[in-house]
Amino acid sequence: MSKRNSKKIIKEFYAIEPPFAYVVISQDREGGLLRYEVLEPPLSDQEKEALKEIKELLLEEINVEFLDVRDYEKARVELDKVINKVVRKYKIKVGKESLKKIKYYLFRDLLGYGKIDVLMKDPNVEDISCDGVNVPVYIWHRKYESLPTNIVFTSKEELLSFINKLAYKAGRQITIARPIVDGMLPEGYRAHMVLDEVALRGGSFTIRKFAKEPYTIIDLILFRTISPKIAAYLWLALEHKKSMIIFGSTGAGKTTLLNAVAMLIRPEAKIITIEETPELRLPHENWVPLVTRSSSSVSGIVSEITLFDLLKAALRMRPDYIIVGEIRGEEAYTLFQAIATGHAGLSTVHADSVESLMRRLESKPISIPRRLIPLMKILIHIARVKVRGEITRRVVDVYEIVGLDERKEVKLNKAFEWIGTIDQFDFSEKSEVLKGIAEEMFMEEDEILDELERRARLLEYMAEKGLRSFSDVARVVREYYTNPDRVLRRVGVI
Template identity: 45%
Template sequence: MFTDHEFLKSFIRSIAAKCGKHISSAFPIVDATLPEGYRFAGTLEDVASKGSTFTIRKFRERPFTVIELILYKTICPLMAAFFWFMIENKRTLMIIGATGSGKTTLMNALLTFVHPSMKVVTVEEVREITLPIKNWVPFVTRETYAIGEKVGEVSLYDLVKVSLRYRPDYIIVGEVRGAEAYVLFQAMQSGHGGISTMHAETLEGMINRLTNPPMNIPPPLIPTLNFVLHISRVKIDHRISRRVLKVWEIHSIDDNQVLAEWNAFNDTFEMFFKKSLILRKIAQQRGMSFEEAWEEVERRAMLLEYLAQNKIIKYEDIVKWVYSYYNEPESTIRRIRIGTKKIEIPITIPKLTIEEKLGIPPSTRKINIEEIRRKILSKIKVKRK
């Protein structure tokens, strides 16, 4: 609580300066990021009638894992397993909800299921997403340091556009609000996987935002988005919790299928994932029957339920189990049937090139073969008899 208005203004200016920004009577609003990654917003009394104000939004140091969300009943094992299968097959998702509803938390948790062989580009304003794969290119926007100018600014639009040059399997955008949405939908139309979040309270509200300025997504591109998840804060037993209220499968701008819905009366999920046309399409593409594809989803749900029952909530441990399933699904299911609590397999990542192993920077990788050979031999100890 501040009682001295001049001290409050001085404090806001010092925080803004720490963010590399400027706030004054000429520019009385600041929206910036602290060096620790926290979001800072401040206003001076020129625009705030009750006096200068500021807010700092802190993020959890260790993000919630998918198993924690299952334990908190934000999602259920079958729902998580269904989207595990969808993410493996490069389907597209949009998570909608109000501010503070848990959109980024849910997206981050579902990204645990990204296949280790995939190449993923993430684009954010504040670095929140964590991925366990080696082939991950994280981009973060840059705000301008010039007062009242946009010189040197790197926006979400700029980064989403350049991300296409990296030929990613998946493009992940922390939140779409403007022209970057159009580039993302064009990328999804051309075969890239895509996941993002958006502020919207209903499916209709999301579509209205997408098809109007500044996003301007043409209606024929809307079905490029395969699934929409609505997450919200709800009050249960006088406590605030978060639940995925509804899941839709998008067929066209006017046609969709509800795949899951939260029942507020008994705090359970009513699920209709077997009605998914996209699941049937994936089964056909992979040469499977629909029953085999559904059995695959159920087996993954069994694994996630096992991890939840045994309180295996550490991110690294969950990743090991997920990668174990990718590598040896039958063996992994046998492990959970005999009650294995810990798995010791190494996390599988793409092999490093010789240049990367030797620490040779990209600018000098055109190096003489004999020099590479000498460096390799110098690292190998040959035992002589």
């Protein structure tokens, strides 16, 4: 139940680092504007002076390498010892409770990310962006979507100092000669930084966060993003090396779904993933993750490695599956050619409908000839939708590319559809992909449908029992490929 005061409604309150850091999602009573507020312990003037003094002394006592330790907990323990030493050595008068608050801010500022540290630690925050000086930092919240925060960089010097700190943490150098930089933070998050020479409001940065443990297909079933039957269908299709594209708008969950589906690939298969930012994480031993590289030298001494370069290199590694994080240019044609030669391909594309997907595939810069499009057998549309007043994600359609009709138009079969009015998934009972698998395996179509049902029931069982972790799903999938009857008997499916 929402709590009220004179000015706002408290929609949600939760802890990030108790007893010091909390988050409040509030709503303005009059305008209805939602706001993300960080609550941290207030400091008295005396405590602020002590904090400033201790921080200056610490910077004399420790070196930069100490602050760059990647093991946060280890660095925190060591820094705590140094703080205590400094307080004793310089006889700084500060009470026990005050010192606890001061230590919180020292850990936050020296080891963490300063005033946005709470945002970085909040698992509900997916993106963090700052547009300039005296502008609220915005976040993308998993539940409430885009929200302004109560965090503001109040001067150009403060913002540029923070951007330089981000660049340092990402192992990059941002300068007037190179004012736009992308990098990977120690946590695996992607950071995009722009100096004030280009971003005229005083500089800007955007941080894209990724879950430490990726969502599994069972997580998505529990979220109702996907049904057990659709998941079982994609599992069967992947086992038989049917290529697929996941499409949707920005923030729809394409990469999350791609990672969850890719975990269902046969354990011994050779998989190569190709990304601009390493977001995918798979349990397979025979997995080669490749990432692009931008030129890190103004003179061009360090050459750029593009998605196209990596895809060409991947074809020499004899992969069973090639997964491209997102196709948007010339690399798409090479991926389709790879599929034509027997490799299975998975990727994502930005498109908000199947019609716009087809236009994107055929238009520049992707430019896939229409005759090659049927090589991609399955198209999965995921979207952000509103269910019972809340924004969530759903796989709204699953299409199969049947081929080209007599007018050379791409012929589609809608195998699954989400019915928004009742929040249920409908199977058309007609699947050209499953029919094709049956023919390849010299089986009756009913036998494949029975296998689809068995896998769907297994996934339902895993969801009911909470077997959703990365390791649980990897273990069950591995066991199923080895001895499916034993797994099905254990869960009571047969």
